[in-house]
Amino acid sequence: MVYFVENRQPAPITSTDKTFLLLRKDIVEGHIVSGTKLSETELSTKYGVSRAVIREAINRLEACHLVERKANVGARVVSLTPEGLIELYQVRESLEGMAARLAAQNMTDEEISKLEGLLQDHFEEVKQGDSYYQEAGDVDFHYRIILGSKNSHLISILTEGIYHLVRMYRVQLGMAGPRVSTAFDEHKHIVQAIANRDGELAEMLMRRHILYSKNNIEKKLT
Amino acid sequence: MVYFVENRQPAPITSTDKTFLLLRKDIVEGHIVSGTKLSETELSTKYGVSRAVIREAINRLEACHLVERKANVGARVVSLTPEGLIELYQVRESLEGMAARLAAQNMTDEEISKLEGLLQDHFEEVKQGDSYYQEAGDVDFHYRIILGSKNSHLISILTEGIYHLVRMYRVQLGMAGPRVSTAFDEHKHIVQAIANRDGELAEMLMRRHILYSKNNIEKKLT
DNA sequence: AAAGCAAAAATTGTCGACAATATTGACAAA
């Protein structure tokens, strides 16, 4: 049973790769507080690499929208705002809806049956009340559908760009794995639509699913 | 009458900024041929800057999906394929459709009337048969609607990521400013929907508009 | 001649130093 999205990507080779992943983890999980200024010299001593490595890592983080940079001034970790969260979920709704539609069209039968298997595993864990794996299962579910779209632009935008920001909001607002039982039913219906090759329905259900999730989070925010 | 999308962004400050813009221009316009390997040392002599500057510029180009990079091997300009074009337009359809919907909701009355003015200017130029400005006018039209969405993620994905790739395809496949008269009508209807604050219609019309545009290009490809 | 191997060359990755720019702090004038 493979969880953990990151494992599917090629292993980090260069020092810059590793530093980028470390920094991203620290930012997403809030060990580096949202809004903090990222001092290049400071980070280079902290992570034990040269400033060139740090600079390149920061550039990549900027490309993911996890930090913002001003010329000759420096980079700051993005600050999390309710408005930003709403914007993010708006984009997610559109893009993941599209992913579901394309997945219904482009996933192989084998991929679909594996997805059904994942759902079953997820169900077992929900019964056992293992909230850590609930989160991982949810991420994995969405991740597979995104990959199932077979659209490389879409895949890159979601998995490299948007997803880590979403995780950052979820982790830092303390809402990992919410809405579990209802979310599970929604997942099931989406997979059914995909298995029936009904792209339109899959898109609509996915959009709803994300919309509900947004509403749920908004409720907790206010 | 302000055309030229780039002018709205802050002027390039650093040497890296300028080099990035030069390189991007050369890639998009085909002066550096699609598929070419980008040698860091070669480019650093060509553009008269250090390798560090070139490296950072290439990193940014990678973030825009204009080049692909392999660790310890190097970067290549992306190669253009019919499949890639289709994937790109699929994403565009979804994202720009969303932009139109949000624009209908979020643009100010003033912005909308300026957009109507742009359309009028564009109409005059179409009558005169000035094909260069047709292209610019079309780009500017889409650009304003994207900005009108007021969703920063959406804006960044489209204007920093996807748009330059679209331009690259259009320039290099030799189809700048096609379908002018029909496209103009489509633009007009989209603006009407936005002015009526009818987001759903605006989205649908924009999706159609891009779909037609894709079909038109596909016809030329085969 | 073809395939495999090893040395050589070229390319990318990383580093520390210097230059350019921004920030801070002290001091003077209102």
Add this chain to the structure above:
DNA sequence: TTTGTCAATATTGTCGACAATTTTTGCTTT
């Protein structure tokens, strides 16, 4: 006390050199 100016400090931007890795080249062996 507040404001403005200028020097001092710290930070980012750029550079050239070295290290690590890949690619090429030339030789050997079958």
